[in-house]
Amino acid sequence: MENYVPFLMVAFILFAIGAIGVLVRRNFFVVLMSLEIMINSAGLVFVILSYFSGTVSGQVFFIFVAAVAASETAVGLAIAVLMYRVRHTVDVTEFSMMKR
Amino acid sequence: MTSMEAIIFAIVSLIAVVGALGLVFAKNPYHSALWMVFSFVGLAGLLALLEAYFLTVLQLIVYAGAIVVMIAFVMMTIDFRKVGGLSKFVPQWLWGLIISFGILIDLFILASKMKIDVSQSGKNLAIAGSNTKALGMELFTHYLFPFELVAIILLVALIGVVVLTKREIK
Numbered sequence: 656m657e658n659y660v661p662f663l664m665v666a667f668i669l670f671a672i673g674a675i676g677v678l679v680r681r682n683f684f685v686v687l688m689s690l691e692i693m694i695n696s697a698g699l700v701f702v703i704l705s706y707f708s709g710t711v712s713g714q715v716f717f718i719f720v721a722a723v724a725a726s727e728t729a730v731g732l733a734i735a736v737l738m739y740r741v742r743h744t745v746d747v748t749e750f751s752m753m754k755r
Numbered sequence: 756m757t758s759m760e761a762i763i764f765a766i767v768s769l770i771a772v773v774g775a776l777g778l779v780f781a782k783n784p785y786h787s788a789l790w791m792v793f794s795f796v797g798l799a800g801l802l803a804l805l806e807a808y809f810l811t812v813l814q815l816i817v818y819a820g821a822i823v824v825m826i827a828f829v830m831m832t833i834d835f836r837k838v839g840g841l842s843k844f845v846p847q848w849l850w851g852l853i854i855s856f857g858i859l860i861d862l863f864i865l866a867s868k869m870k871i872d873v874s875q876s877g878k879n880l881a882i883a884g885s886n887t888k889a890l891g892m893e894l895f896t897h898y899l900f901p902f903e904l905v906a907i908i909l910l911v912a913l914i915g916v917v918v919l920t921k922r923e924i925k
Contacts, residue, residue: 657873663866665768665801669775669794671859676779678851679844684784684830688791691822692775695798695814706805709875711893714807714886718894721817722905726912728822732829733919739833748845 659707666703669696683738683745687731694724764804771797782843784835788827795819806880809887
């Protein structure tokens with residue numbers, strides 16, 4: 656395999672779809688899941704460039720990305736539970752306590 | 756790329772993209788979680804095509820297994836009948852779409868302009884036929900300090916989550 660552009664295109668399309676989900680959806684859980692897609696596509700770019708430049712370092716960075724994504728999801732879910740307890744909703748447009 | 760590889764690439768990338776689209780546009784958040792599994796399985800296929808076999812299994816276990824189960828469990832503790840009347844999109848959804856397409860076009864231009872040296876393509880990814888061995892050697896010789904830092908990040912996230920969700924005992 657010599658042509659890396661199709662792989663990069665797939666990763667970037669996934670990133671854009673995740674960005675649409677983060678910016679457009681109302682439900683905080685769907686926003687978190689879309690964020691997961693975005694992080695995963697960024698990690699995929701690491702692996703693609705690792706394969707085509709012939710070093711294994713990019714794969715190591717995918718592990719770091721995965722670990723940070725897991726902790727980010729845990730903290731995000733804790734915030735979701737907390738906001739549900741305080742505001743009784745998971746609507747991101749209702750999360751505006753810091754504006755007042 | 757041989758024709759067989761091209762066919763497999765088309766199938767797995769289609770699975771990944773369709774799964775992501777289903778995640779974003781599904782009405783029910785539980786369906787979104789299932790679409791996320793679908794998308795991650797496609798991504799694992801892409802990783803396997805790039806000969807990152809350890810990361811393929813990591814993707815299936817950590818993402819398609821653990822993270823989806825975590826999100827689904829937390830969603831089950833929340834009463835979605837109360838938020839059932841929630842409309843799908845925020846009022847500013849058009850701006851979100853415009854910004855996302857802007858990002859996409861920007862990244863496509865970047866991909867078309869980017870030049871990397873592909874003479875080493877597909878080499879050095881395995882020691883004695885084992886991708887896991889090569890990865891472990893790289894991780895524990897060149898990236899030992901970042902590895903420890905990631906361990907600290909995980910610990911901080913663990914403590915932070917416990918502190919955030921703890922109820923005050925009266």
